[in-house]
Amino acid sequence: MGVLAHFSDALTPFHLLLALAGVVAGTVVGALPGLTATMAVAVLTPLTFGMPPQSALILLGAIYTGAIYGGCYAAILVNTPGTPSAIATTFDGWPMARRGDGDLALTIAVLASVTGGVVGVLLLLLLAPPLAQVALAFGPVEYFWLAVLGLTLISAISEASLLKGVLGCAIGLMISMVGTAIVGGDIRFTFESQALLGGVNLVAALVGIFCIPVVMDLVATPDAHLKVGQRLRGFRLAEAAGHAWTGRWNLLRSSVIGTLVGILPGAGGSIASLVAYAEARRTAREPASYGHGAPGGILASESANNATVGGGFVPTLVLGIPGTPPDAIILGALLVHGIRTGPNLFSAQSGIVYTFIFGLLVATLIMLPAGLLLGRYAFRTIIRVPKAVLAPAILLMTLIGTFAINNNIHDVWVMLALGAGAWLLGRAGITPAPVVLGVVLGPIAEQGFVQGWLIGSATGNVAGEFFGRPIALAIIGMILLTLLWPLIARRLQERREEQP
Amino acid sequence: MRRRAFAAALGVLAALGAGVAGPAQAYPESDLTYVIPFNAGGESDVTARLQEPAFREITGQGFIIQYLVGAGGATAWTQLNAMPADGSTIMGVNLPHLWLQPMQGKVGYQTDDIAIVRLFQLTPFALIVPGDSPIETVEQFIDEAKKAPGAITIGGTGTHSAPHVAQAFFDQAAGIKTTYIPFTGTAASTAALLGKQVRAQWAYPTVAVEQQDAVRMLAVAMEERHPLFPDVPTFKEKGFDFVDGAYRGVAVPKETPEDIKKKLSDIFGQINAQEAFAKNMREGGYVLIDVGYDEVGAFMAEGGEKYREIARLLGLVE
Amino acid sequence: MNAGLDLRGLAGAAACLLMAGWALWESQGFSQLGAVFPRAVALAMILAALLLVLRLLRGREPASGPAGGSSRRRLGLLAVAALWVAALPVLGFVAASVAGFLATMAVASFEAWTGRRLLGRVILAVVVVLAFRLLFGELLNVPLPKGTMLPL
Numbered sequence: 022m023g024v025l026a027h028f029s030d031a032l033t034p035f036h037l038l039l040a041l042a043g044v045v046a047g048t049v050v051g052a053l054p055g056l057t058a059t060m061a062v063a064v065l066t067p068l069t070f071g072m073p074p075q076s077a078l079i080l081l082g083a084i085y086t087g088a089i090y091g092g093c094y095a096a097i098l099v100n101t102p103g104t105p106s107a108i109a110t111t112f113d114g115w116p117m118a119r120r121g122d123g124d125l126a127l128t129i130a131v132l133a134s135v136t137g138g139v140v141g142v143l144l145l146l147l148l149a150p151p152l153a154q155v156a157l158a159f160g161p162v163e164y165f166w167l168a169v170l171g172l173t174l175i176s177a178i179s180e181a182s183l184l185k186g187v188l189g190c191a192i193g194l195m196i197s198m199v200g201t202a203i204v205g206g207d208i209r210f211t212f213e214s215q216a217l218l219g220g221v222n223l224v225a226a227l228v229g230i231f232c233i234p235v236v237m238d239l240v241a242t243p244d245a246h247l248k249v250g251q252r253l254r255g256f257r258l259a260e261a262a263g264h265a266w267t268g269r270w271n272l273l274r275s276s277v278i279g280t281l282v283g284i285l286p287g288a289g290g291s292i293a294s295l296v297a298y299a300e301a302r303r304t305a306r307e308p309a310s311y312g313h314g315a316p317g318g319i320l321a322s323e324s325a326n327n328a329t330v331g332g333g334f335v336p337t338l339v340l341g342i343p344g345t346p347p348d349a350i351i352l353g354a355l356l357v358h359g360i361r362t363g364p365n366l367f368s369a370q371s372g373i374v375y376t377f378i379f380g381l382l383v384a385t386l387i388m389l390p391a392g393l394l395l396g397r398y399a400f401r402t403i404i405r406v407p408k409a410v411l412a413p414a415i416l417l418m419t420l421i422g423t424f425a426i427n428n429n430i431h432d433v434w435v436m437l438a439l440g441a442g443a444w445l446l447g448r449a450g451i452t453p454a455p456v457v458l459g460v461v462l463g464p465i466a467e468q469g470f471v472q473g474w475l476i477g478s479a480t481g482n483v484a485g486e487f488f489g490r491p492i493a494l495a496i497i498g499m500i501l502l503t504l505l506w507p508l509i510a511r512r513l514q515e516r517r518e519e520q521p
Numbered sequence: 522m523r524r525r526a527f528a529a530a531l532g533v534l535a536a537l538g539a540g541v542a543g544p545a546q547a548y549p550e551s552d553l554t555y556v557i558p559f560n561a562g563g564e565s566d567v568t569a570r571l572q573e574p575a576f577r578e579i580t581g582q583g584f585i586i587q588y589l590v591g592a593g594g595a596t597a598w599t600q601l602n603a604m605p606a607d608g609s610t611i612m613g614v615n616l617p618h619l620w621l622q623p624m625q626g627k628v629g630y631q632t633d634d635i636a637i638v639r640l641f642q643l644t645p646f647a648l649i650v651p652g653d654s655p656i657e658t659v660e661q662f663i664d665e666a667k668k669a670p671g672a673i674t675i676g677g678t679g680t681h682s683a684p685h686v687a688q689a690f691f692d693q694a695a696g697i698k699t700t701y702i703p704f705t706g707t708a709a710s711t712a713a714l715l716g717k718q719v720r721a722q723w724a725y726p727t728v729a730v731e732q733q734d735a736v737r738m739l740a741v742a743m744e745e746r747h748p749l750f751p752d753v754p755t756f757k758e759k760g761f762d763f764v765d766g767a768y769r770g771v772a773v774p775k776e777t778p779e780d781i782k783k784k785l786s787d788i789f790g791q792i793n794a795q796e797a798f799a800k801n802m803r804e805g806g807y808v809l810i811d812v813g814y815d816e817v818g819a820f821m822a823e824g825g826e827k828y829r830e831i832a833r834l835l836g837l838v839e
Numbered sequence: 840m841n842a843g844l845d846l847r848g849l850a851g852a853a854a855c856l857l858m859a860g861w862a863l864w865e866s867q868g869f870s871q872l873g874a875v876f877p878r879a880v881a882l883a884m885i886l887a888a889l890l891l892v893l894r895l896l897r898g899r900e901p902a903s904g905p906a907g908g909s910s911r912r913r914l915g916l917l918a919v920a921a922l923w924v925a926a927l928p929v930l931g932f933v934a935a936s937v938a939g940f941l942a943t944m945a946v947a948s949f950e951a952w953t954g955r956r957l958l959g960r961v962i963l964a965v966v967v968v969l970a971f972r973l974l975f976g977e978l979l980n981v982p983l984p985k986g987t988m989l990p991l
Binding site for chain 1: 528531548560561562563566570571586587588589590591592593595599627628629671672673674677680681693700702703704706708709713714715716717718719730731732735799801805822
């Protein structure tokens with residue numbers, strides 16, 4: 022069967038319908054704070070058991086990509102990432118929505134998500150086997166340095182004070198250490214509580230730290246939640262397309278970063294969008310506008326996180342090693358369908374694999390009209406609903422979302438406690454973003470560091486392990502560039518001014 | 522409630538009267554809630570999903586699968602005995618987790634608190650190296666480790682997890698020293714092995730089934746050779762009394778009536794005997810076992826003794 | 840600019856110092872592998888907190904602005920949310936959420952409650968909660984809390 026035949030198999034009316042249904046269901050679930058892409062795929066997987074495997078895969082892929090995209094709604098409209106992948110979207114999406122550009126931000130997010138998704142799927146289609154080797158070349162030390170690269174974002178997202186940003190990030194790192202450590206097995210900072218043995222769930226932390234202070238501020242004043250212009254201006258598609266065209270290199274670079282980070286098992290969409298955001302800010306003409314509603318920030322974050330979908334399927338399909346948590350569930354579903362995964366999947370079941378990849382491509386494209394319509398609906402709902410209804414509705418969603426993570430009321434308490442803590446920190450000028458950065462990157466940094474140290478000690482060359490590997494050196498170079506860039510930029514500026 | 526009690530009474534009467542296992546007994550009357558203490562898509566989840574069609578064929582009912590994830594399973598097991606004890610709720614259990622976690626302290630359950638009705642599956646330990654590794658046999662592995670103690674890095678899952686047990690046990694039995702590198706899960710440790718970040722891995726034959734020629738199993742910790750890998754020796758053949766692995770089974774809240782426990786145990790035994798299910802499991806590299814309700818007590822006691830020794834090896838207890 | 844000491848900022852720095860000190864104390868009981876990272880982070884935290892105190896005392900830091908609006912309502916919201924969560928495992932999802940929804944509406948509304956408005960809001964709360972119950976509980980299979988008194 023030729024490749025074209027698989028393409029037409031992905032285009033049957035049934036498969037198109039599945040892709041549409043999956044994208045819509047995924048977007049709705051992903052849009053809710055607390056309900057992540059992993060949750061969307063997990064709860065909807067049983068629906069696929071009655072289907073042929075390729076149809077099941079198309080539905081699951083569509084749900085997954087829709088949910089990653091859906092994360093931007095809550096990020097832009099409520100300053101709460103709907104999924105961890107949308108953390109970086111809050112940095113500029115929320116300021117845009119506050120100043121009355123929520124509709125524009127949502128449309129930019131659709132364009133970026135579709136672009137990123139398409140780039141990710143195309144790279145999966147064309148370059149999967151060689152890219153899978155990249156995933157394997159990434160060892161503990163590289164993960165450590167990648168996390169450090171993410172941490173350099175502190176300087177960018179600490180609103181007023183760098184020192185307060187550092188403190189916030191350290192608090193986040195502490196939160197990430199709560200529970201039973203994978204490496205070392207110690208039980209840390211649990212206050213002797215059973216409920217904290219498993220650690221603080223990342224999603225519960227995200228929802229609490231971002232969302233609770235927002236709702237608290239929401240009820241504190243009678244002002245409207247979001248500003249709006251005189252009248253609704255539709256999709257503002259032309260304007261958004263203009264921003265996307267201006268930021269086309271940003272869009273492309275972020276999509277590639279997203280795909281590459283997505284390939285790494287153990288990294289995922291949150292890190293992809295954070296790294297892409299950092300790079301976009303570094304290379305931007307006006308880096309100071311980032312964090313205050315720069316469209317480029319949304320372009321970077323949303324294209325990178327949707328690119329991780331295609332990227333994550335590279336190790337999943339080529340090596341049988343899930344690239345992201347939703348991929349793990351999809352692999353499990355394949356096993357239930359009686360399909361043996363692993364390195365032979367690509368060759369032995371190429372029909373199913375190619376139909377799936379084309380299906381994912383179609384689903385990503387369907388996201389454009391579906392996302393535009395859903396986005397407009399979400400935006401209109403949130404500006405029309407009176408505050409007295411909006412606040413309880415958001416609170417209700419956070420409770421549903423946090424409970425659903427592990428089916429556990431303890432997580433809801435943790436979420437609420439962290440929310441109250443985040444509000445107190447906010448009063449001292451420590452903002453949520455650096456705290457969350459620490460929570461997300463902490464486990465990767467710690468495990469990478471300790472594993473690398475163990476391996477280095479075993480071979481008697483710790484320094485060589487951390488500073489002698491080519492990929493590690495490349496990442497260290499990027500870290501230095503990011504840290505020193507303000508100085509370099511100033512020097513270049515001075516030189517330019519010296520010359521007449 | 523009354524109906525269920527009535528049905529149970531009927532069941533007891535039927536069993537007493539007929540003396541043969543009558544199919545008339547009403548349990549289960551509705552779908553069972555099957556709590557999985559690990560993430561969706563993991564081995565426990567996939568096993569439960571594959572058990573469901575067989576369960577439906579035998580009983581006419583299905584599963585409502587719920588995930589209660591955290592602390593390597595401890596979050597779920599701590600809550601098991603607070604769940605409805607009427608046979609409507611069952612939970613997946615794993616060994617050696619149930620032995621080791623209470624010895625570490627601080628978890629909210631004791632090994633004896635968990636009413637296991639049946640152990641149905643085993644993934645034996647296997648020592649694995651990359652497919653192109655110069656190490657081809659257990660003997661070479663031991664020689665290499667003796668040449669430079671501690672220099673061989675071995676990947677596995679978290680500290681004090683099942684593969685860590687295997688590493689500690691084998692190191693002691695062979696008189697060698699290796700460095701154990703904990704990863705977040707089997708997939709992560711397999712990725713590290715394939716990428717040559719570590720030189721070997723303690724895992725299970727399931728990894729070799731998936732990765733095929735990309736990895737090489739040096740030996741498996743079974744009584745006899747694994748049917749899918751007739752060329753891979755057992756540790757026993759190599760002179761090590763090492764037969765162990767990670768076990769899976771199913772448990773109920775402690776107060777669940779005895780006849781329901783027995784009935785459930787029988788049903789899961791029948792599932793294991795079902796050809797379609799058994800074939801699927803075997804091809805995945807799993808080993809089916811049948812430790813029924815009557816034998817679980819002795820099995821747990823014997824294993825508990827052994828794992829007290831192992832906990833000493835790992836430094837968990839004095 | 841410098842209108843006295845930024846007491847809130849100082850309190851934040853002090854809280855961080857306490858937290859880091861506690862983490863260092865706790866880390867004595869950890870294995871070597873488990874202690875490396877907490878200690879490094881705690882030390883960095885102490886360093887940053889001390890620097891912050893220094894800069895705050897010299898008036899070099901931008902002041903943390905006072906939050907506008909009513910703090911009573913903010914704390915009220917927290918209290919309502921806590922009661923809501925406490926009620927979930929007892930009253931079940933629907934009953935606890937209708938009550939929580941109404942209470943949050945009360946905290947969030949700045950208009951007087953007339954009889955007609957009250958009726959409208961009760962209906963609204965019931966409809967919204969039931970809609971969420973249907974959408975997530977039934978259509979999307981998301982697990983929702985069950986109560987010991989009411990299993991909905």
